Amino acid sequence: MVLADAVMAAESIAIGGHIRPDGDCAGSCFALYNYIQENFNRDFSKDVVVYMQDVPESFAFLKNSEKAVADCSEDIRYDLFIVLDCSSPDRLGDAEKYFHSAKHTLCFDHHITNDGKFAEQTVVKADYSSTCEVLFDEMEPEKISLPVAEALYLGIVHDTGVFKHSNTSERTMCIAGKLLSMGVASEKIIDGTFYEKSYIENQILGRCLMESMMVLDGRVILSTLSRRIMELYGVVPANLSGIIDQLRVTRGVEVAVFIYETEPQEYKISMRANGAADVSKVAMFFGGGGHKKAAGCNMRGQLHDVINNLLAGIEHQLDGNA
Numbered sequence: 001m002v003l004a005d006a007v008m009a010a011e012s013i014a015i016g017g018h019i020r021p022d023g024d025c026a027g028s029c030f031a032l033y034n035y036i037q038e039n040f041n042r043d044f045s046k047d048v049v050v051y052m053q054d055v056p057e058s059f060a061f062l063k064n065s066e067k068a069v070a071d072c073s074e075d076i077r078y079d080l081f082i083v084l085d086c087s088s089p090d091r092l093g094d095a096e097k098y099f100h101s102a103k104h105t106l107c108f109d110h111h112i113t114n115d116g117k118f119a120e121q122t123v124v125k126a127d128y129s130s131t132c133e134v135l136f137d138e139m140e141p142e143k144i145s146l147p148v149a150e151a152l153y154l155g156i157v158h159d160t161g162v163f164k165h166s167n168t169s170e171r172t173m174c175i176a177g178k179l180l181s182m183g184v185a186s187e188k189i190i191d192g193t194f195y196e197k198s199y200i201e202n203q204i205l206g207r208c209l210m211e212s213m214m215v216l217d218g219r220v221i222l223s224t225l226s227r228r229i230m231e232l233y234g235v236v237p238a239n240l241s242g243i244i245d246q247l248r249v250t251r252g253v254e255v256a257v258f259i260y261e262t263e264p265q266e267y268k269i270s271m272r273a274n275g276a277a278d279v280s281k282v283a284m285f286f287g288g289g290g291h292k293k294a295a296g297c298n299m300r301g302q303l304h305d306v307i308n309n310l311l312a313g314i315e316h317q318l319d320g321n322a
């Protein structure tokens, strides 16, 4: 076992994931932290640390998440640095320096863009839903405690969009099933970390749905949000994350567009496609990027010009043009 051998040989271990941690990043980091502490560090002889900044409040249930270290000012040389859910070391943020100074490095990931070359040993499984799914394979099932199972489950739930995205395989469901059998409170994790919104998030979602427009013969739904309205409700961009997904599930819609103002006459655009349209091509045309079914870009100018230009690009895509 790559993991057990590396951990047993090290006295000091740092664990790091990517900046702006999502469910898979935080889940994999604390699953591994707790697994090491419970199985390899009973006598506390090893110094084990998770470097993570801005852990979302909803992930606070993860055991030991309050021990995440955000400050990377100290110069420490670790025996082992374990990178999780990162396809390159610059995604580690401030903790990157500990990766470079560590005596040994190990990486577990599922990103297809991870070339497997930056760490000494790398386990990349690009057909796996999540880093948590990759980690499960590295762990001995009888050594997985409930807090470790919960953390792994969080990562799988988030990276699969609650078992919905095409990365959800039979193996994913089997692993999730095993984690459930260990006592994971599935509903609490799914609702509490994925679907739950604050009151203002629900208010702004409602407002954006109410103000949305169907355009291009109902093939496209579009909603815009000005800074003035954001200030009125007291919302920040992080509060807007689910709006595009709700627009997308409008019946008959092929492309959903959500635009919000970031600065005067500057806009951030998110797009989602249901059908064959490739929104990454539209986003790329305007200097952005993403995937075929989920993409985004930034645009400047008068809002009506931004909308007109964007819709022209989307219409071109809907007409089957490359």
Ligand SMILES: [Mn+2]
Binding pocket: 024, 025, 085, 110, 129, 130, 131, 159
């Ligand atoms: Mn991931």
